[in-house]
Amino acid sequence: AALGGTTLAQHPAVLAAKEDFVQAWLAARRNAILAPVSGYVAKRSVQVGAHVSPGMALLSIVPLDQLWVDANFKESELQNIRIGQPVTVEADIYGGKVTYHGNVVGLSAGTGSAFSLLPAQNASGNWIKVVQRLPVRIALDSKELAEHPLRVGLSATVTVDTHRRDGAVLGAAMPSVPVYATQSLGQLVQDADKMADTVIAKNIAK
Known part of the structure; x- marks a missing residue:
């Protein structure tokens, strides 16, 4: 039935x-x-x-054609940084011979030490003030990456042009379409x- x-x-x-x-x-x-x-x-x-x-x-698997840079700026250097500002990057692997161009796409919501396994501050209150660093994500030009490939984990010198300060401080909502x-x-x-x-x-x- x-x-x-x-x-x-x-x-x-x-x-x-x-x-x-x-x-x-x-x-x-x-x-x-x-x-x-x-x-x-x-x-x-x-x-x-x-x-x-x-x-x-x-x-x-490392997609070397879609890399970005996380620049760890000091907290005292973030006052004038806005999303969309132009950036120049010189990687140590090429020295000063190659200059990459990009723009700021976002700032991290916390410092590296805040999300570390053992945060700096403890329960006893013996916390010593140390200048913290905040990761700033920078998107690079894909054509420049194809001409001069980078690798994950390299050191670089990052310079942000902060003349334009009309951009947002916080990033926009996540895109509906995933990157990968x-x-x-x-x-x-x-x-x-x-x-x-x-x-x-x-x-x-x-």
Whole structure:
């Protein structure tokens, strides 16, 4: 009585078998790991022949064409910094031969020490005033990055032109479209559903 009016394709046993088929199909196809972004392999921990468990970090992928700079300015230097101000950056890897151009896109909501594992202040009140540094994010020109590639973790000298001070101090809302996205996993699920529906349709025809 509970299954009255249910079609064969929507039968619980068929749907359970379809789900098992989809999971098996995905497991077979996902033996090849697809990267969500294009970039360069860094910090590889996996080797040929190694056994891999779910959740294990295999390697890092660094998209060198979409890098930014986090400039740790002193808190006494942030009074006139606004979002949108032009910036020049000289990386130590190239010295003074190459100058990158960019603009300020945001300021961190807290200093590095505030989010550290062991903050500077303690419960006893023995807190010594130390000039803190606040990360300021700077977007770079992609064409200049292509001509003179940078690496993650390099040192640089950053100069901000603070003549224009009509910009905002706080960043705008996060964009609705993510910076990095992949269609690889979703496409596999769609293909698996289509294959399962094809198998069910062939069996119903018989």
